Amino acid sequence: MGLMANLKTLPGVSHLAALQLYDEQGELIATIENKPGQVASLIIYNHLAQLFGAITPEAAKKGLDLYAEYVQEAKEAPGKHPNIDRLLALAAQQTGFYRVKQVFAP
Numbered sequence: 869m870g871l872m873a874n875l876k877t878l879p880g881v882s883h884l885a886a887l888q889l890y891d892e893q894g895e896l897i898a899t900i901e902n903k904p905g906q907v908a909s910l911i912i913y914n915h916l917a918q919l920f921g922a923i924t925p926e927a928a929k930k931g932l933d934l935y936a937e938y939v940q941e942a943k944e945a946p947g948k949h950p951n952i953d954r955l956l957a958l959a960a961q962q963t964g965f966y967r968v969k970q971v972f973a974p
Contacts, residue, residue, distance in 0.1 A: 871936045875908055878915045878934075886971040887913050889923065889954075892964060900951060902973065908935075909951035917968035924965045928958040 881902060887910060889898040900910045912934050913923065920927035932939050935952050942952035958964060 869936065871908060871934070871938055874934045874936060875911055878911050879918070881907070881910050881914050883973055884910060884914065884970055885973040886910070887917070888969040888971060889913070890967040890969065894967075897966065898950070898954065899971075906951075913951070913968065914970070917970075922965040922967050923955070923958065925958055925962050928955040931955045932959060 884902050886899050886901045888896055889900070891897050900906050900913055902910050912931050915934070916923055916927040916931050919930070923931070932952070932955050935942075935949075935955070938949060939952060939956070942949040942956065946953060954966075958966070
């Protein structure tokens, strides 16, 4: 399945304003907002956090499956899809994790 079909199978995120990602040291490394251009990543990262409790290497691999056709594009153009780049790096390292904090919509 492609990305859009995958997204339809995942829980909605209308209750979220954003997700904040923290590294193992507790430093904020990224914020994925509920806005055009980031909603797909918000849906995927939220789903991964719910399934795995954090974005782990195993979660990253599952996330890459969900991003489907965009993974190859991200590999060919590093920096174009930073949320995919982050999962690629985590999956390749096989160690580490990102803690996820939900920011609820007002």
